[in-house]
Amino acid sequence: MNELIPLMVxxxxxxxxxxxxxxxxxxxTKIFAFVVAxxxxxxxxxxxxxLHYxxxxxxxxxxxxxxxFHPAITYSFTFLQQIFIAMVGLLTFLVIFIYLTEYKEVSGPYLFLLFLGTAAVTAMLLTDDIFHMFVFFEILALAQVGIVAASSISxxxxxALKYMILGSIGSPMMLLGIGFLLAMTGSVNxxxxxxxxxxxxxxITSPVFLMSLALIFFGWLYASGLPPFHTIKSGIYSKAEPHGAALLQSFTVISMISIVLVMFRIYSTLPIFEVLIVFFSILAMILGVSLALTQTDFRRMIGFLAVGELGFIGLGIGLGxxxxxxAGLFQALNEITITAxxxxxxxxxxxxxxxxxxxKLGGLLAYHPKVSIMLLIGGLAMAxxxxxxxxxxxxMLVQASLSCGYPEISILAIVVSIATFVVFVKTYYSMFLKPKPEDLDVEHKEVPRAMIFAMGILLIIVIAFGVYPDVVTDGIANFVGGIL
Amino acid sequence: MAEVQLIILMTSVALVIIGLYSAIFIDNIIKKIIGISFIEEGANLFIVAIGYKAGGVVPILMPNMDTSWFASNAAYPLPFGLVLTSIVIGASTLAVMLALVMVLYKKYGTLSTKVMLADTSKQEEYNE
Amino acid sequence: MLELVLGIVIILSAILALIQKDLLKAAILTGFCGGAMAVLFQILLAPDVALTQAIVGAAIVPVFIALAVKKTQREDS
Known part of the structure; x- marks a missing residue:
């Protein structure tokens, strides 16, 4: 049934x-969107x-x-693609379900952006053609900007405009890098x-090859929100609607891993490549957690924590x-569910x-017990x-860095995990456990059932992966053995 | 005839540098966006120059052409196909940016980036 | 030497567009830059790209910018 592969996009x-x-x-529109989701x-x-040609x-x-040589645009579909596309599909379904139940009058353009983003990340994961990936990278940037601009937050x-300006500097850089590769090899496959x-x-020691690495690496830093783009990335998470932000962070993670896997396949013979990735990942881990500690807006706090978690993924891939x-890819899969x-x-x-x-918040445990317990479990899973x-x-990441001979990195990873725990517990305490301030009027509004349902499903996945990690890691290890 | 390619590469590098300069240092948002479109055009020009072949012919096979002669003389058409896509992408990105600028102009009444895109976290504190 | 002339036209119009005080003139100069690039693509043996660039770069992009300028303000203060 290989005809199903292009259908995913x-x-x-x-x-x-x-x-x-x-x-x-x-x-x-509502019924159609629900069925497609x-x-x-x-x-x-x-x-x-x-494979699909x-x-x-x-x-x-x-x-x-x-x-x-491959004359056609090729889609390759393996276990890795299957698990990630299924996860993004599930997340899109949950987000669209929340959106459809929240509003009576749905907006067609907003649903358009959600589906467009999903199609773009799916194509980025599947494709074996670097220019095809660039095109969907641009489409994804437009969809992300649209999702942010459509929200009602001030x-x-x-x-959105800031993200777009940075994006339109970053993507021609990536295009130039692809151009250098095309000039050297005459192919985009x-x-x-x-x-x-x-x-x-x-x-591989020619300056042109190194230049192409630098340019594509710049595009990757922009797409994944590693430093120096961590502020803008956490900014767009905090300015999007909450369900939109849940989908945006999954787009970020997937575009990050799909570009880094492509770069790994091409540049893994260069020793500087792995050093660069590890350097920027460690920077992201430290900056993400330390900036999250200083935030008072909890959406921004989660945004910075999500950037810090991206560092773990990069670390796993950089160790090589x-x-x-x-471990890095499994961390990516976990981050998608937990952050959502x-x-x-x-x-x-x-x-x-x-x-x-x-x-200004406090004492919410008494008002929203279900949400607070699920959030606690999610935060503990992230830490x-x-x-x-x-x-x-x-x-797995700590073990991997130990067995590579870098005990410093594993110590750093543990310290960052503990710091994540501290940040989360501090925020959780001041939101749910601390006595309720006098001037806070908690309206006795029910949390929408669709949100509880979505959180329940994601929680089941988190616990299932925690108890049976072999279900996923065996398949991913096979895939990684194929590209090494 | 490598001269043609050299001139083209110099032009594209100059365009990218002009664009980067304007994107970083110019305050007016519309000029900034024009500068960003120059970066995009410089990248396009560079990729088209890859496919160029000195003394070659346009890569369209006419009925009366000898196939082997055509294969050894035609320019490389793959980069041309890629640039077609990226020109259209550049135009659509530009349109989205200008639309956002038009929305923001109604709010601020100025095109200055310093006013429009000041650090948003500080703006929130200011409003409180 | 047509390509040299065109390259100079492109760079000059790009620089001029960025130092104009009048934004409408800047939009027109962007069109000059796009049009010269279309001719350059024709010299580089890519007639299909030249057609697209002639429409997008010399007509659509300047019109977009001019519309945005009309809806906002014309002077760069």
Whole structure:
């Protein structure tokens, strides 16, 4: 059933276009969006592994140089892609479900942006063509800007414009880097480029090759919100609607891992590549946690914590062994679920109190017991408390850095985890446990049931991955063995 | 005839530098956006220059052409196809940015970046 | 030597567009830059790209900028 592979991109893309065209019919739009959203996690699970060549152009053997080359845009679908696409599909379904139940009149353009973003990250994960990835990278940036600009939070337009300006500096840089690679190898297919680099057809010490690494690396830093872009990234999380932010952080994580895997396949022979990734990841871990400590707006706090967690993913990939890359990818999967859970949970609190300053909140445990317990478990999972999923991936990362011979990095990772725990418990205390301030009027508003439902499902995934990590890590380790 | 490619590369590098300068140092937001579009155009020009072949022909196969002669003389068409996409992407990004600027102008009444995009966290504290 | 002339035209119009006080003139000079680039693409054996660039770079982008200038303000103060 390899015909299902392109459908993973086509279905959300077509749904986005149809919804924005027929958004006048409110009920039809709602039903259609719901049906498509249910399909999103089902398609990758039902599909078989394999390759899809667009236009049916199979790879050909060049008789002169005796090298295989790929004339068509190729989608490769393995266990890694399956698990990540299914996770994003599930998250999109939950977010759209929350959105549809929250508003009577749904906005077609907003649903368009949500589906467009999902289609873009799916294509970035699947594709084996670096220019194809760049195109969807741009589409993703537009969708993210739209999601931020559509929110009703004040100063969201300013933040969207800032992100867009930085983005339109970052993406031509990445395009130039792709141009350098194209000039050296004459191809945009990643498998072909990697083969040319590993067979010695390209001089890997030439300045052009290093320049292409620098330019694509700059684009990657922008896409993943590592320093120096960590402030703007946490800013856009705090300016989007809570359910939008839950989806935005999953887009960030997936664009980060899909670009870094491409860079790893091409540049892994350069020793400086791994040093660069580890350097920026450690910077992100330290800056993310220390900036999160100083925030009083709890949405911004979660934004900075999410940036800090991205550092762990980069660390795993930068260490460069099979075990560490597996750990980094597993951490990416956990971060998507945990951060989405936290964003949705804190969004429910914003809904109920209209207040985002932790100094003015307090005593909410009595009013929203379900939400607060789920948030506590989510926060503990993010900090790495056993037996939750964050613990398993962080343990793997610490073991990986020890076995690579860098005990300093593992100590740093543990310290950052403890700092994450401190930040979260401090915020949790001042929001839920501390006595209620006099002037805070908690409206007796129910938290929407859809939000509780979404948090419950994400919580089940967090606990399941924590108890049975082998279900995922075995498959990821096989994939990593294939690209090393 | 490598001269043509050299001139093109110099032009594209100059465009990228002009664009980066304006994106960082110019205060007016519309000029900043114009500068950003120059970066995009410089990148496009560079990629088209990759496909150029000195003394070559346009990569369109006419009925009366000899195929082997065509294969050894035509320019490399893959970069041209890529640039087509990226020109359109650049125009749409520009349109979205200008739309956001128009919305923000109604709020602030000025095009100065220092006023419009001041640090948003400070703005919030100021409002409180 | 057409490509040299065109390169100079592109760079000059780009610099001039950025130092204009009148934003409408800046929009028109952006169109000059895009149009010269379209001719340059034709010299580089890419007629299809030249057609697209002639429409997008010389007509659509300046019109977008001019519309934005019309809705906001014309002077760069």
């Amino acid at each position: 086509i279905v959300p893309l077509m749904a986005a276009l149809l919804i924005s065209a027929f958004s006048r019919f409110n009920t039809v 249910i399909c999103l996690p089902i398609i990758p699970i039902a599909s078989n592994y394999g 667009f236009g049916g152009y199979e790879p050909m053997l060049d008789n002169v140089t005796n090298v295989m 100063y969201s337009n300013e933040m 990643i498998t072909d480029i990697a083969a040319a680099v590993h067979n010695g057809l390209v001089d 062994t099979q075990y560490s890359i597996t 859970l936290l964003f949705i949970g804190f969004g429910a609190i914003v809904n109920a109190t209209n207040e985002v300053d932790t100094r 790495g408390v056993p037996p939750l999923s964050g613990f398993q991936s962080k343990l």
